[in-house]
Amino acid sequence: MAETEPTPTSLSRRIDGLFRLARRPDGLPFSNEEVATACREATGVSFSTTYLWQLRTGRRNNPTKRHLEALADHFEVPVSYFFDDEHGAKIAAEIELLGALRDAGVRSVALRAVGLSSEALGTVSDLIDVIAVREAAARRARGAGEDRPAAEDRPAAEPFDDRV
Template sequence: MTRPDEPSIPLATRVNRLFEWGHRRGAPEQSNEEVALALGRRLRHPIAADVVGSIRDGSLADPSVDVLDAVADHFEVSRVYLSGNDYGYVDTQVRLCIMARDAGVKSLSMRSLTEPDQSGGALPRQAMEELIGLLARLGGPSGATGEVTD
């Protein structure tokens, strides 16, 4: 759940986090070309790599929902992360997974953190934020805090 007091996270930042998340530790990020090909297969029509690049750099401010849904599906996250306004909880999960991978965590079970409780999920989300901080101190790459810098 995105809280009213939270700053919004630009779409380009969220998409770039998915690129950061969508690879194994030590492997390179997927390229715009690779993702465009995958999106084209999902949507059954070609998507140009420069469209993906434009979403990532923010110059395409309002991409179609079908493209955003295809990006979310490609990176295996909830579609609300890119095409909704209630993306805060998913963003926290994505940042946690990035930090866990980069810190060398071999396995992470998030069963108890998969859905916020009905009252807004403050405790599970707070627990994830605390884990992100711990993982950053354990040896994630310097500067990889997952914080919004835009």
């Protein structure tokens, strides 16, 4: 009889969500090993990479209070993130926003938008939506079997060199 995958629990989704949303200072995602090591070193609590993986995938769903506190400390969220649906959703949205603001281009747009009226911010939002739709359509067209990349994705032509 084949073993079935466990159904992710609310807790496992939240723990995994921290890994998806939070980033290291260099912008890369944290690995299970990095987080388990950091939690062990910060708290002295036994915390293996395998155990963390099990929590993320729902294979284990009853961590100790100390494990959750260690994870909360590492990801800089309150422990209530793991238990309170409303509070957890707010924290996840804040983490996602902070991640987006790490991108220099997003940060530049956000800083330039400070002080704009709500009407002007609505216009900026509408423009972003239109551009996102156009870019998604262009990606789909390129992925739908076009043999050549779009002009903006092709490398510039090399100058002709008649030396042999």
